[in-house]
Amino acid sequence: MSGQDALPSDLWRISLSTVGLVWYTVVWSIGLLGCSAARKRYRSRPRSPLTSASSSSVSGVSILRPLKGLDTNLYENLESSFKQEYPNFELLLSVADENDQALPIVRDLLAKYPAVNARVIIGEHIVGVNPKVNNLIRSYSEAVNDIVWVLDSNVAVAPGTLARAVDILERPPSSDPTLARRRIAVVHHVPFAFANQLTLGARIEEAFLNTNHAKMYIAINTVAVESCVVGKSNLYRRSDLERVDGNLKPQTSGSAVSQPGERGLQAFGRFLAEDNMIASALWYELDLRHDLSCDVAQNAIGNMSCSDYVWRRVRWIRVRKHMSLLATLVEPFTESIVLSAIAGTSLRYLTGFPLWAFLPTHFLCWILVDLDVYESLASYSLPPSKRLSFLAAWLARELLALPIWLLAIFGDEVEWRGKRYQILRNGEVKRAGGGGVGGWFRWGARRELDQYQRLDHA
Template sequence: MTTNTSHPSLDVDLPTDSVASPWIFSLAAVGAVWYIILWALSILGCQTGRRRYRNRPRSPLASAASFSVPGVSVLRPLKGLDTNLYENLESTFTQEYPSFEVLLSVADERDQALPIVRELMSKYPHVDAKIIVGEEHVGENPKVNNLIRPYRQAKNDILWVIDSNIMSTPGTMARAVDALQGHDRAGRKIGVVHHIPFAYAPESRIGSRIDEAFLNTNHAKMYLAINAVAIDSCVVGKSNMYRRSDVERVNGSRKPLEQQGSVDTPRGLQAFGKYMAEDNMLASAIWHELGMRHDLSCDVARNVVGKMTFMDYVHRRVRWIRVRKHMVLLATVLEPFTECILVSAIGAWAFHWLFNFSIPIFLLLHYALWIYVDLDVYNSLAGHPLPESLRWEFMLGWAAREILTLPIFFYAVFGNEVQWRGTRYEMLWNGEVKLANQGSTAKRWWHWIRQPPKGYEAVNGSAPP
């Protein structure tokens, strides 16, 4: 008599495990590697902030003779009464630099910023300052249109373009000129000096606190890390310094000059009026077309955040994401996978599967260390620890920002329209921008659906609502 010793259940289970395990192992390994890479970038950004911003020496150019330093033309495009406008503009008049001029431009002679400008010019008569009224239309970007005239009328080759909501310390200009005259580690000439935004919210508004927490922690950390790695251009245009002679050579194609041939395309600042993010496109053109590099000085662009509501913050983040989507699609798609909550989920699952690490303990360590690094970045940029009076508001803003990241991203990534200073624009795939049709997308679709078919004649002359 023969005994059957086979185990049918094993015959079924083993093939399933042998197929599934390699796939799960591969996904877990990729997740663990990605988690380690993100932490490496976070630590790099943190260390870069410590090294660069916790020691801000005085530049020798600040006390040099005027004939021995390159002149600087400060271009400040203005529109309306931004928060803290008087103090923002005054910080330009009080720069410790022996040779500079200030060009303040407005599109309309009735602009509300003009009385403040005239008051500052009376207060600092020794500063070479000039008001320029009237824009020149070279594209849909109103900032570029406002800058064209001062750009052409500037006396000096070095231009420092600063947004109206930015305040700078007295030594910023001298240190930026120092950096602009330098070279990178490979000996390549510096073509752009930019300043990392540091948000300051003088009033407790929910949108302001969320934006403050975002700019001063995660955004700053990744901005510093990407610029430290320096594999490509990454510039925010709140406060940038460059040479007009360099700008006049680029056209925004981002192809090296020797590969452009004899194509007759506009060059100079006017070539960037068709882009929404003209700051990043200009910096990228200097990087790729001229082979120059960028540098961060040891100063921040102190961005004074006004009375920002919750929806103001949402609209601002939506605008940033949609603009970036049309400029750097891959980086935008990967952006959610660099955020705290999603990264924690990836890391917890990967390390649990690979090493049987406790998920609750992993998440507790992750969030504690992530917050520690973010606050350390804040300390470096601010020059002091987070004040106790703001601690709870700031941390609530930080938590709200992290929770809102994915919902805002998914809402933003599936649209192409942005709103900037009351005007609605449509983003194009090459980074250019055009004026959008009036009304929201939903309203335009509803209007289109409600349109009568061709040849329709309304009864009694009435029209559909």
């Protein structure tokens, strides 16, 4: 090969290596931002003045908890709603079936806390394929307050969580035009997982939610350039939700009245990830914003096998693929193993720095950042007795990330609560039939753990 032929080839490799190092720097910057924001937000939780205010001086809140079956830690999860330090709230606990196994626990708590304005609502209203939305419709319709707080049944919250969330929701927009801060429409809480059963899948899920997921979730919400909300614990206004329908098209003056179609919660029964779509609709259709509280949604993880973990991740990657394709395609290049291969190869080509020296440094720094995020969310240091098992689960999560993504990206069908769905545009779903290319990638999906699964099916 002549020198003239080698020059373009070298230039091409230099360019690719430079891009690789720039991308490495960008991803690290996002991770460090998430770590720094977690330290500032979660290591101290001030007491809200609303906790000691009179009931007539604060906004009323309706807490909605959709239930199905005996979730892990269900009694403690539901009891945390009864113990909220807020002077003006009602608690609506809804089940679709009068024989649901959660009802005895609900009735025990109603008897234990007679002073709390709480009641159970039995019966669902079918508005779409999403069982959670169907279960919530009656509670949502019967709620007496404009502010609603939707809490999953596998989540527990600290007593001051509601008061601090209302503080944020009612915070006035900034008057400084340079800040361009719009009104807050959703207050949400980052999940903090704890595995109370020592199964492999539960440990991996715990490591994932408390490190990589939390780090990226907090970073994205800190820069606030895009809607990014999961639905474990969300606070919003019904008056806002009744103005949107999930088409994600900005509304102009009067357009909400002129456009036909369903609005409010029932309009989101066609989505599998209704939580994310509600937040996105408020963001894009009404040009409103979201904010994270300094509290976490304590997510109890039960008997989850490694297969359960894999198929749960596959499900949500396939949903996200139809909601944000570009972000989903980029995802593998933000994971530590693929990223280290890109950066290590680029650095070696440009500077001659050996891979054997770069890779251990990369992974050591990466896990130290992840551990720091974990400890910020937990508000305590990881006990030495738990560090070895955590590191093993963390390593398993990192090794599984790319295979899970490859499995998920080729396919459009998922198993959820014992039913098979086909994912459509924007995360809409329909009941799936048999056959098709997507069926090639469904093997094992029926073993996926259902967070709302009845005990006798576990």
